[in-house]
Amino acid sequence: MNAKEHLWARALAACALVLIPVAQVRAQNGPPPQTVRVDLVRVEPVEQWRPVTGELRPARRALLAAEEEGLIVELGVREGETVAAGSIIASLRDDQARIEVLRTRARAAAASGLIVQREAELAEFRLDLERLKELLERGSAAQTELDRASTLVKSAEAMLVQAQAGLEADQAELAQAERRLSDMRLRAPFDGVVVSRRTELGQWISRGDAVVELVSLTDIEAWIDVPERYIDRLRDESVQVRVRVTALGVEVEAPVTGVVPEVDALSRLFPVRVAMANEDGRLKPGMSVTGMVPTGERGESMLLHKDAIMRDDVGAYVYFAAGMPGEEVAAVARVEVLFAVGAEYVAVRAPQLEHGVRVVVEGNERMGFPGRPLIIQNPPAGGAGGRVDQPG
Incomplete structure (x- = not known):
């Protein structure tokens, strides 16, 4: 065998060494590796939030x-x-109401006509008065005639005022009759x-x-019962309360619209009103809700990136990297989401996890099942393992 043939033989042997594990994996029906990104579990002191219960109520009834x-x-x-x-x-039934509208409308029309008549009479009397004044200046009329004409003008003015008042009264009766007719509906x-x-x-x-x-369904409020020692914290206008509608699995963050200043004598709970948007009409009065309210007290909590949280019919879970560096496989841990911390993290209760565990935040939606080999694109420094469990 010459040197060239010897080199080709060594190359073929090297390829065989690479291909053997793949063939073995396929022969054993092993899952292909999943490329993921991870984030570390954190245990940090944060403000604690307390769950409270309540129900949805219409803002208008x-x-x-x-x-x-x-x-x-x-x-x-x-x-x-x-x-x-x-x-x-x-x-x-509005028969009588309609008749009353017609009657008062006719009276108002007659009153309007009377005003026109009174205005014409007044205009004529005023014209006569002006003529008599000119005749009196030329000595062609007596003072008694002028006085009589002046009296007729004043009488006509009074009769016009009386007609105008009668029209206003008839119009008021017409408005009342029309209102009564409208109230029949x-x-x-x-x-x-x-x-x-x-x-x-x-x-x-x-x-x-x-x-x-x-x-009203467009104006819905959540009424939650909050312990009295947390009420002062809710007086801060910047505080947002998180409300979860249990039946729909809907969670919203909304401001407090009011604290009802009446405490339950036994439970020492204050009713707190929280405005809820309901554009799609899914929220219904009477639905039970769970609210998360800030307590103003700090304590250590386990924090996970929100993108790590997956859900199934049983509840929330996360995938985390288990095994030695370079040999990680996907494992599953059940978590109970407690409350949000900022825009990206949530506080959870998860006995299987601990500080420093690497949880999958990208690629978890395609994981499919635990035990799958992982290719971690952003391996953080350090890291720790956790107990392996199956979802459910």
Whole structure:
């Protein structure tokens, strides 16, 4: 074998050494490695947040009542239906109300006509007065004639004022009749949902009787019960409270809109109102919520980057790097997310993790299963292992 053949033989042997592990992995159906980025678990002193409970309530609730008595001839809404502001909820029989509007409108029109007549009479009397003044200056009229003309002008002015007052009274009666006719229709004061009907079609109702109960869905508040020792911390206008709607898995950060100054005598809890955005209408009054409120007290907490958190039907978990450097595989740890710390980190409870453990923050969504070999693109200095567990 010459030198060239000897070199080719050595090269082929080296390739075989590289290919053997890959072939073995494939033969053993081993998972391919996953390229990831990691971040270290931190245990640091931070302000503690306390969970509190509460419920969603509508910021606006109205028990719509009849402003006039009468027979219900239209009731077109039922429980659970949405209504727009200004839409008709119910109608009463309005025959007499319409007749009254026509009668008062005719009286107002007659009063307007009378004013026109009085104005014409006054104009004529004033013209006569001016003529008599000219005749008196030339000696062609007597003073008594001038005095009589002046009296007629004053009388016409008084009659015009009286006619104008009569028109105002008739217009007021017309406005009242039109208002009464309008009140025969009950309209929604805001966008909302009907939660109950208090009467039925064909029923006679009196003034003030309830017709329907309406709640707003666009204006929703979370009412949470906060221990009295944390109330002062919430008076800071910059404080945001985190509210999680349990049924929807929705979590929002919102300002405190008010503290109800009435404490429960036994629990020493204050009701606190938190405004909730509800553009899509998913939030419903009565849903239970869990709020996280700042306590003003500092303590050590385990912090994870928020991108490390994964969720399944059981709850939250993270992938972390287990094994010796260069031989890391993905392991899983269940975590309980407690509260957010800043914009990027969350405080968690995780018995399997400790300070310095490397958790996967990028590539975890493609991990698929634990035990997969890892290629760490940003290996941080140091690091520690953790107990290996399976999700669930």
